[in-house]
Amino acid sequence: MRSLYFKSYSILVGDLLSWIKEEELKAIRARADIVDILSRYITLNKQGKNYTALCPFHDxxxxxxxxxxxxxxxxxxxxxxxxxxxxxxxHMEQISFPEAVAKVADLIGFPLSVALPSKTKKADPNEKYYDILQTYIEFMQYELNSEEGAIAYQYLKRRKVNEDILKRFEIGYAPSSAQSLRFLEAKRFAMDDLEDIGLVSDHYATFQDRFVIPIHDAHGHPVGFTARRLNDEDNVAKYINSSQNKIYEKGKLVFNYHRAGRFARKSKRVILVEGAMDVLAFEKADIHESIACLGTACTDFQCNLIKQLHVPVTVCYDGDRAGQNATYKFVKMAIKEHMDVMIVKNTTSKDPDEIFDQGGKEELEAFVNRTISPVDFLFDYLLFQYNLENYEDKKAYAQELFEAVNLTCSEFEKAAYLTRIKKDTGFDFTHVLPSVQPTISKHKSSVYFKPIVRPLDGRLHAEQDALNMILLSKDASNTFKSEIGFFKDERCQQLSLYCYDIYRQQDHIDLDSLLARINEEDIRMYLLNLWNDPHRLMTYDDTYFQDILQKIKECTVQEQIDQINQEIEKIADPIEKARLATSKIQLIKKRNVLQKKGG
Known part of the structure; x- marks a missing residue:
């Protein structure tokens, strides 16, 4: 049987070994530390020598x-x-197993001897729009270095935007409308297409005499622009952005998301700021994990995108009223989505760019590291939103804080915060929470999840243990084939066939060689769970194996007895009933003999 995603690559079970060498698979597994890889996707909490985390595969x-x-x-x-x-x-990337192997190899810098065959990509209906925008980006980059763009270039230099940032962010200069239109017409772009993506409106270029920063979607496609004026004229908007169109939907875009992701996973945080210039401020300080929601209000869609980075979020909005209101809205959203969030305590009226301009890299780094918890932020923020002299306001203030404390804090943190709420308002919520019982342990530094101990009863459990013996011994494989023949459980049966195939070529089985042969994802997962079972025997035990075979034989006979009982109930013919009864007696005798052998 072939899995669907392997079909799309035309890779058969046997071909997987030819795609990646067995020794390479072993080397990748040996070098890829699970903590390092998982921490790129989710936040891990150290518990002794092991780790725990919120599971990304369920709520x-x-x-x-x-x-x-x-x-x-x-x-x-x-x-x-x-x-x-x-x-x-x-599972995190929603890719095939070979792609996952290649991805892990890339993450640890392991060069594969053969490249994974590429998929045939589905045509993107917006490809022509991306091409138009990319062409226009290159035009504006050229214009920035022209004589006409000198004012914009010098402005950016005064803002300490260096050549590296100009290049990586593809920052350019939009000249006069006439000049932009001449270029676009020379490229023979259809006017309807230019209007569809907001480059032209009423036969005028949208962006004129401004420095322009391209905006990309989560996949890195150019979809629009944010542009800043070069003078201080009050009658001209300071910033203008692309208008809503076929490919630009502001509420679904996070500026710098496609670049910041890998840096966020490496630094184990992402910094959320208000706008593109704030992102550039962090870039100037060699901090590359900042993103912006293109407007202070973060939508559910944008929040979900940020959540997919699986790293803590540091909210770094301005200290003015609008910035603090936006921080409050994001904190409420983040608490609802169970996101790990810290808030930069901004008691100044400065934005990140002003802080960098006045204090440089060290000052901006210190600023962004001065953080408080969401609950501490709410204590400060809500104090100015409610009148604590008014009973209803005081009750609403206490209730909102209690809900945040209850959703985000540990039991011990809750005690301190609830005491603070009681002190500020007189409302006592301690009776609402269960009492915190101290846990006494000889090994305080480690967390141990006690697995369910499964007794050896029933055919399935016996078959799982028999399969484990087969994984450990070629002799067990031959004995099982001759005495039992097959597994009733389909997963055990499929795994046994892979084992038999390996034993035809060699005398032992290792996990990597077996995994490399398995095409079905459910069988691979079943093997991993079986292999890592804490109760699994690590060495072959012949006496134990014989007991397992005895148990399976008993189960087989009992199943035959149960089947005859069902047939006897359905049949009215007395002669046929007598024949079945005779067969049943013989089976019962056989079962009794087996039970005696088993002791």
């Missing part, structure tokens, strides 16, 4: 994902998700 409010550094695996004790670095990346 997790309390860390239920356990990461073992010894076994290099992860396991969610709520939704059951589990595996190794390859399966984690596969």
């Amino acid at each position: 997790d409010h309390d860390p239920s994902l356990f990461i073992s550094t010894d076994k290099q695996i992860y396991k969610c004790f709520v939704c059951g998700a589990g595996g190794d670095v390859f399966t984690f990346v596969q």
